[in-house]
Structure formats: C-alpha cells, structure tokens
Amino acid sequence: MEFSKNIPIYLQIVDYVIEQILLNEWQVEARVPSVRELGGHIEVNPNTVMRAYRDLEEKNILYNKRGIGFFVSKEAHKLIMKIKKNQFMKEDLPVMFNKMALLGLDMEDVMKMYKKRKG
Amino acid sequence: MEFSKNIPIYLQIVDYVIEQILLNEWQVEARVPSVRELGGHIEVNPNTVMRAYRDLEEKNILYNKRGIGFFVSKEAHKLIMKIKKNQFMKEDLPVMFNKMALLGLDMEDVMKMYKKRKG
Amino acid sequence: MEFSKNIPIYLQIVDYVIEQILLNEWQVEARVPSVRELGGHIEVNPNTVMRAYRDLEEKNILYNKRGIGFFVSKEAHKLIMKIKKNQFMKEDLPVMFNKMALLGLDMEDVMKMYKKRKG
Amino acid sequence: MEFSKNIPIYLQIVDYVIEQILLNEWQVEARVPSVRELGGHIEVNPNTVMRAYRDLEEKNILYNKRGIGFFVSKEAHKLIMKIKKNQFMKEDLPVMFNKMALLGLDMEDVMKMYKKRKG
DNA sequence: GTGGTCTAGACCACC
C-alpha cells in the first residue's frame, strides 16, 4: 500500500477500511483483520493500525469483542454514508466550487476529466 | 491574522502571500515586506516568515536581492495559477471522483449543487 | 568534525552525508542517523542537521518515513553523480576556461600539471 | 550585469575590474570609473563598489588619489597575473583534478568541452 | 523513539 506523505497514515488506514466496507470486501458483522495481520499486510506498525481501528470504533463503524477482534458494525454502511455524504455536500463541494472560480474553470472542464477517467 | 491550528503557520503564510499577489496587493517586481516587518505585523517569528519566503523562492514566485529584500517575480501569477491548476486537476478532482463513486453519487448531483450555488 | 568557517554548517553536513553515501558507509535503503544522533555526534544543533537532511530530501537523495527516520534513497548514487557531473561541466569547467584565457594558459599547461600529478 | 547568487557582489565586482584591466579596457595609470559611475552602470550600490575598490587597493592593483579617484597601478598586470596564476596552479587545478577523479572523468572529456567552447 | 514546527535571541555578511 502506498501512503500519501502529508496525511497521517492512521487516517489513510481509516479511509482504507471504510473503502473495504463500502465495497463489501469486509462484510457487516464479520471479523476484520487483526491489527497484526493488517499491519503486516500493508507494512505498517500495528500500533498505527490500532489507532485507526479505535477511531472507527468511536464512530461505531467497528466494534470490538475482547479477546476476539474487531467487527464491522450493523450500521456501518449507514453511518459511513451519512458522515461522508454530509462531508461531501457541505464541505468538499463548496471548497471545490471556490477553487474552480478562482482558477477560471467551469463544470465543463470537470466533466471532461470525469469522462476521461471513466473511459 | 488568525491561524488555523492544524496547518503549519509557515504554510498559511505561503497561502497568504499568494493571496496578496493574486489580489495585486503585492505587485509584481515590487518588494514585499521584510521578514521582520511581516513577522511583526502578523505576530509571528521572523524565522517562520523566512521559511515561508524560502518556500516561495524555491517555486520562483518570490526572488531575493541580497541585503535588500524579497520581490515578487515577473512570472508569479503564471506560476501560481499553474501550480493551483495542476493541484486541482491531478489531486483534488481524482479524490472527489473517488468519493463520488463510493457514495453512489454522479455528476448530476454535483451539477445540481453547482447550479444551486450560483442561483 | 571540523567545520570550515565560511561555508554554512548545514551545507557542510550535506557534503558529509553525500560522502558517507558514496563511500557506502551509509548504505542505500538503510536508515541514516536521526537528526539528534548526528547532531550529538558532530556537535551541532539538531535543527541544523534537519536543514541539511531536508535539502537532501528535496534532491531525492534521502527520503523519510514518518516517525521512523530518514533513509538513503535507491537512486542516491545516481542522483549524486548526476548533480556533481552537471555542476562540474556547467559551472566549474567554464569558469576554469575563462581563467585560462585571461591568464594566457592553454590546455597544454594543464596537461603538464595533470601528468605531473599522476606520475 | 548579471550576478551569481552565491558569491558576494563585491567579489564579483573585483573579478570584473580585474577582467577589465587584463583586457586593457581599463588602462594602466588611467582613472577608473568612480564608484558612482560604476555603481550606476552595473546597478549596484556605490558602497558595494567602494568595498571592491578598497579590496583592490589593498592588493596594490588600484591606487587612490584623494579627491580625484582610483587609478590602475603600474604593476597591476604583474600583480594580477602573479596572484591568479598562483591560485590557479596551486588551488584550482588540484581541486579540479580531484573532482575529475571522483566523477570518473579524464582529460579527454575536458578537452572535448574545451574545443566545444572554442568552436 | 522519530521528524516537524515554532520561538526568542544571537551573530554574521552584505547593501
């Protein structure tokens, strides 16, 4: 796994986990990889993975059975979507629109990129 | 000047300088405030201002005349736009598209928000 | 470590690091001393070492793993040679040729010295 | 006049003056431009020019008639050649040879550059 | 433990 330099790794792991859940790679109510497994897999200190899991536990996306491991919560999808959609609409989009205005770009330019990406 | 807590001050100064240049408050080929002046003005250590100026010098947005001060380069506007555009196209947009895919949103939803904003 | 007075210490550290790498004292992909270690060792403020390391990071000779340390990059040798060769060809040689012209020396004189040195 | 960034301007002026003398642009026993003239001409603070002239005065390459100006000394050429030749042979060449060895270059490479320059 | 940022304050060369 490649990590971007300017974002804390544990946050990138949080995003990674969320992605796995949304893609149903990690299923609801199923056990997720242990911090050691995942740490070994993505070549990251288990402590760092733990920090990410704790973050997700706080958001009720994961929960923990002592001595067994972390599990994807029932409401994981709902919670993730709620958090992310809100964030996207209220924060990401306005910021993007501002940047576009500043750069003299309009939606057509964005559309081009969007289609390019899909093609 | 108010500083956000989670972003290094020197980076916020970089952004501030760029803003001043784009707004033509600091004109091309003109001297910008000395590190001590600006440091005093925004209540920041001169060294911190220096770090920001050095960053901008590296990007050829500012240049330096020994013993005299820092100046806005001729190509400052062009370079700023280039950097920002690049960042937007290569970093911001792909991230956004990713999020959209995960959230099940498409360009129509974005268009709606865009029009709402303008209206 | 002895520092020459007229050259900034951090640049002398840069040279020192480059030397260590070329001599394979500091091996490719291996961790280099932390800024505090090296700072303590050569009796220089860690900040000064940091500045040198940052310079080398910019040139892609060192890279950095968050919370772990600085490492010698894979291409370090190649990059060092490239930088040095370039410097020699584009800066040192032209200056030398100029001096020779002003002093009324030609390549024969230089050759003599060269052979003398080798013999 | 273009100044290299890493060498003090006054030293670059010293070199410039020496060059003018060697090229007989500034003749022996003739008055050289006043600090203001030269300063205006090459767009440099007169103080900086003065510092260069003082340097050259110390080396007996220029001398000063109070209220009149600076003049090229009789022995200017001899002194310059002596200083420079010595410097070149004892300092510049050995340094260059060392660099060549390090970079794996030999005199042939240098010859190529030399001919290229002349051609 | 690591790097990263920031401050206060010093001293320097240069203009």
Place this chain on the structure above:
DNA sequence: GTGGTCTAGACCACA
C-alpha cells in the same frame, strides 16, 4: 537596513 545561519529549548503528531 536586509536576508542567512545557528542555537537552545519547547511542544506536537506520529509510529
């Protein structure tokens, strides 16, 4: 006056 370097020492996030 200007930038440039350096120190000592602090505090922080991250691993």
